Amino acid sequence: MLEQHEIALSVKNLNVYYGGFHALDNISLEIPARQITAIIGPSGCGKSTFLRCFNRMNDLVPTARVEGTALFYGQNIYDPKINPVEVRRHIGMVFQKPNPFPKSIYENVAYGARINGYKGDMDELVERSLRAAALWDEVKDNLKKSALALSGGQQQRLCIARAIAVEPQVILMDEPASALDPIATLKIEELMQELKKFYTIVIVTHNMQQAARVSDYTAMMMLSKEGSRAGTVIEFGPTSQIFTKPKDKRTEDYVTGRFG
Amino acid sequence: MNGLFANENGRFAPRLSLRLRFGRVFQFLSLAAVTLGLIMLSVLLIDIILDGYKWLRPEFFTEFPSRFPEKSGLRSALQGSLWMISLTALMAFPVGVGAAIYLEEYASDNWFTRLIEINIANLAGVPSIIYGLLGLGLFVRGLELGRSVLAGSMTMALLVLPIIIVSGREAIRAVPQSVRHASLALGATQWQTIQNHVLPYAMPGILTGTILAMSRAIGETAPLITIGALTYIRFDLKGPLDLFTVLPIQIFNWVSLPKAEFQQLAAAGIIVLLAVLLSLNALAIVLRNKLQIRW
Ligand SMILES: Nc1ncnc2c1ncn2[C@@H]1O[C@H](COP(=O)(O)OP(=O)(O)O)[C@@H](O)[C@H]1O
Numbered sequence: 087m088l089e090q091h092e093i094a095l096s097v098k099n100l101n102v103y104y105g106g107f108h109a110l111d112n113i114s115l116e117i118p119a120r121q122i123t124a125i126i127g128p129s130g131c132g133k134s135t136f137l138r139c140f141n142r143m144n145d146l147v148p149t150a151r152v153e154g155t156a157l158f159y160g161q162n163i164y165d166p167k168i169n170p171v172e173v174r175r176h177i178g179m180v181f182q183k184p185n186p187f188p189k190s191i192y193e194n195v196a197y198g199a200r201i202n203g204y205k206g207d208m209d210e211l212v213e214r215s216l217r218a219a220a221l222w223d224e225v226k227d228n229l230k231k232s233a234l235a236l237s238g239g240q241q242q243r244l245c246i247a248r249a250i251a252v253e254p255q256v257i258l259m260d261e262p263a264s265a266l267d268p269i270a271t272l273k274i275e276e277l278m279q280e281l282k283k284f285y286t287i288v289i290v291t292h293n294m295q296q297a298a299r300v301s302d303y304t305a306m307m308m309l310s311k312e313g314s315r316a317g318t319v320i321e322f323g324p325t326s327q328i329f330t331k332p333k334d335k336r337t338e339d340y341v342t343g344r345f346g
Numbered sequence: 347m348n349g350l351f352a353n354e355n356g357r358f359a360p361r362l363s364l365r366l367r368f369g370r371v372f373q374f375l376s377l378a379a380v381t382l383g384l385i386m387l388s389v390l391l392i393d394i395i396l397d398g399y400k401w402l403r404p405e406f407f408t409e410f411p412s413r414f415p416e417k418s419g420l421r422s423a424l425q426g427s428l429w430m431i432s433l434t435a436l437m438a439f440p441v442g443v444g445a446a447i448y449l450e451e452y453a454s455d456n457w458f459t460r461l462i463e464i465n466i467a468n469l470a471g472v473p474s475i476i477y478g479l480l481g482l483g484l485f486v487r488g489l490e491l492g493r494s495v496l497a498g499s500m501t502m503a504l505l506v507l508p509i510i511i512v513s514g515r516e517a518i519r520a521v522p523q524s525v526r527h528a529s530l531a532l533g534a535t536q537w538q539t540i541q542n543h544v545l546p547y548a549m550p551g552i553l554t555g556t557i558l559a560m561s562r563a564i565g566e567t568a569p570l571i572t573i574g575a576l577t578y579i580r581f582d583l584k585g586p587l588d589l590f591t592v593l594p595i596q597i598f599n600w601v602s603l604p605k606a607e608f609q610q611l612a613a614a615g616i617i618v619l620l621a622v623l624l625s626l627n628a629l630a631i632v633l634r635n636k637l638q639i640r641w
């Protein structure tokens with residue numbers, strides 16, 4: 087089913103442990119390039135943990151241990167020769183709660199480019215990134231204003247602009263709209279449709295309507311078996327299929343709201 | 347007691363007026379506690395100001411101490427205090443902030459880290475005269491720095507180090523984890539994240555703590571007396587290895603002299619010392635209110 091798309095990310099036999107706690111159970115999955123892939127599932131089933139495997143943010147949790155492979159265009163990002171700092175520059179992330187730096191709007195966007203040694207015109211990059219994040223028109227006269235003065239929705243789009251400015255191939259989003267009102271949410275969703283022309287997007291959401299609206303592919307996550315606390319992907323496929331003709335009874339129960 | 351309301355049915359005894367009276371009694375007692383403290387403080391202040399204000403003339407700041415009260419001044423004490431605070435800050439600030447960064451950003455949670463933490467907490471509670479003895483053995487005699495302002499500053503740096511470390515850690519901990527993640531997720535290294543985000547955002551808090559530590563150092567007397575700084579200095583302080591005196595020691599000197607004029611000079615010295623301390627504390631408050639980031 088993925089034949090028509092290039093594969094951006096692929097994980098094989100991925101297991102994650104927090105100390106002795108088995109959090110992700112043997113996940114294998116391929117994520118198509120320049121498509122939106124949604125990860126859905128009940129809370130606590132490991133969606134965020136799974137997402138953080140792609141940019142090695144789990145490395146920041148002292149107890150976390152990742153086993154298995156995760157390939158980024160064929161390169162194993164858990165190869166001991168690879169430094170996570172390099173991975174994160176190519177695979178960006180937008181967090182659940184907007185987390186702009188307490189600096190100017192301009193500095194927020196320019197920061198990532200600057201530390202990664204961007205050689206082009208910084209003003210131009212900032213404008214391009216803010217336009218791509220559909221924020222330019224609202225802030226173009228106040229680029230020196232503190233990012234903390236923006237509304238929540240604007241802050242989140244600023245975080246998207248900031249992620250875009252380092253020119254990543256993949257953008258990971260962990261429930262990016264869960265702290266936003268419906269109008270700001272809609273703006274982010276429209277924005278994602280624009281972004282997928284250039285970027286591979288993986289979005290975690292607990293909102294099934296949102297997954298159905300925005301994504302091309304959907305991964306359904308659940309606790310792997312009765313009595314276990316480890317999450318796994320129980321079904322993966324085109325979003326239309328997951329929502330209309332799911333193969334797994336548990337997926338059907340979940341997407342139709344009969345879960346639990 | 348009958349309530350005003352119809353459903354007061356006799357199964358409760360609210361005793362409302364008694365409860366309210368109790369409240370008023372305690373309100374009065376706490377007001378009395380506050381007033382007592384304020385009155386004592388005001389009496390002290392007024393007494394000192396009345397004693398000392400007429401000595402607060404230009405010569406008081408430009409003259410060395412002398413046998414003659416009217417020719418006595420704080421010149422050497424002001425120089426000594428300024429030198430000591432500068433040297434102390436120069437030594438204690440980088441070491442304290444470095445330790446705070448290590449403990450908050452790098453150290454993993456193991457027995458070694460906890461041992462360091464317990465030690466720092468204990469050091470903050472050690473009586474200051476013990477630091478004086480340490481300075482006497484280590485700096486004055488061990489390193490043969492003599493009773494110099496450098497030896498005094500090194501002793502004082504040790505004394506305020508725990509304060510700077512503890513307040514620095516608090517300021518660093520107040521920077522939300524989400525900001526570190528934002529920086530790291532852009533491909534910043536851990537050091538870039540600390541240098542560009544954690545430290546700048548924590549700096550107002552770190553500076554507030556450092557200033558409070560400095561005002562502690564300016565007022566400290568015991569450790570300096572222990573290392574032998576109780577001297578009569580009638581020359582300008584020109585270098586870190588010179589003998590020195592500081593404000594509280596000069597005040598102490600004057601208090602111990604019998605003549606009434608010297609008691610008044612001591613009071614004038616106390617006014618100057620208080621003014622310095624209050625300005626430093628005010629600066630710390632301004633820093634905290636104006637520059638602290640509200641997340
Ligand atoms: N830093 C951590 N340390 C220990 N356990 C964690 C940590 N982060 C998440 N977990 C556990 O891993 C499981 C999956 O969490 P998470 O990935 O946040 O789920 P989701 O995003 O689907 O709600 C949960 O049981 C959670 O308690």
Ligand SMILES: [Mg+2]
Nearest residue numbers: 133134135260
């Ligand atoms: Mg989550």
